[in-house]
Amino acid sequence: MKDGVNNYARKANRTYLLVLIVAYVAGANLFVLLKMLGLKELNEVNLQAQQALLPLSTCMGLLVAMGIAFMEINIFTRWESYPFRRFILYKYSIIILMITTGCILIFILFSLLIENKSLTLSLQSIPEFLQTEIFLSVFLYLILFSILLNMIKTICDYLGPQAIIGALLGKYSRPVEEDLTFLFIDLQASTSIAERLGHAQYSRFIESSFQLLTEGIYQHNATIYQFVGDEAVLLWPTRKAQTTLAPLKLYFDFINLIEQKQKYFTDTFGEAPRFKAAIHTGVVTVTEIRTVKKDIVYHGDVLNTCARMLEQCNLLRKSLLVSSPVAGWLTETDNFSASQTLQLALRGKAIETTIYEVTSLTI
Secondary structure (H helix, E strand, C coil): CHHHHHHHHHHHHHHHHHHHHHHHHHHHHHHHHHHHHHCHHHHCCCHHHHHHHHHHHHHHHHHHHHHHHHHHHHHHHHHCCCCHHHHHHHHHHHHHHHHHHHHHHHHHHHHHHHCCCCHHHHHHCHHHHCCCHHHHHHHHHHHHHHHHHHHHHHHHHHHCHHHHHHHHCCCCCCCEEEEEEEEEEEECCHHHHHHHHCHHHHHHHHHHHHHHHHHHHHHCCCEEEEEECCEEEEEEEHHHHHHHCHHHHHHHHHHHHHHHCHHHHHHHHCCCCCEEEEEEEEEEEEEEEECCCEEEEEECHHHHHHHHHHHHHHHHCCCEEEEHHHHHHHHHCCCEEEEEEEEECCCCCCCCEEEEEEEECCC
C-alpha cells in the first residue's frame, strides 16, 4: 500500500508540474501578445526579434513553472509548519528570485541569439535591462500571476475542484438529485483524548491523523463534504464507488497508515488514534445555499442513516459498519468480507435497517 501511495504522490506531482507549465506558458504568451499591442519597447524591435518573442516567452514560462513546482513539491511543503507570515515571506522571496533569474536568462538568450551580442556584452547589459520598462512589466505581471495562481490553488485545496466546477457552472443553483455514497469517519474516544492532551495538542493530534487520511482522499478520488471536529464526511458517485470499492479501500488504507505511524503517534501524543466508520449509499438532494457565502449541501435520509450507523459502532464495538446495499457490492470480491451484524430500528427511522460489519481480507 505504501508503494501505491508513493506512486500516487509521484503522479500527483507530475500533474501539478504539467498544470503549472501550461498556466505559466499561457500566461507568458498572453503577456507578449497583449504588450505587443501597446508596449513601445516591443513594437520597436525588428521583425526577427518579434518572431522570437513567443518562443522566448514559452521558455520563460517553462523555467518559472519548473522552478516553482520544484520548490512547492520539495521545499514549500516543509515550510508550512512555520508561522504564516514567515512562510509567505520566504515563499514569495523565492518566487521573486526565480522570476528575476528567469527574466535575466531569457534576456541573455535574446542578446546572444537575436541581437548577436557576445556573452560578455550581454552580461554587462543586465543592470541596464533590469531598469527597462519591459523587465518591470514582465516582473510585476508574473508576480501578480503567481499570486492569482496561488489563490486558485488555495481555493481548490479548501473546496475541492469538483465543488468549484459545479459552482461555476451553476450545477447546484437549483436542487438536484444525485446517487451518492457517503463515508463517515470519526475518532473513537475523542473526549478522553482531548481531556488528556489539551486543546492545542489535541488539534495537532487530529491534524496529524487527517494528514494520513488526505493521502487516501487523493488516491481514491474522494470528494470532501466536510470536516467537523474529529469527524470527516467523504463522498463518491455511487457508480464509481461500487465499481472501485473506493470507500472501503480508503478506510482500510487509512487504518493501515495509522498502524505504520503508530510509533510516531505514541511517542508524540501517548497513543495512536482509532477511527470508526460507516458507509451508506442512495439518492440525496444537492443544492447551493446562499448566505454570507455560498455552500453546497446534501440533504436526505442517506446522511441521517449513515450518521446513525456511525453511532452504532461504539455500541456494537465494531470499526466499520455498512448498509445492506453496500454489503451487496462485496459478493464478487475476495478483498473484503461482510457479515450481518443485526437489524436495528435506528433513531429517527420507523423501518429497521440491516447493518453489516466489513473486514479486510488483505491486511
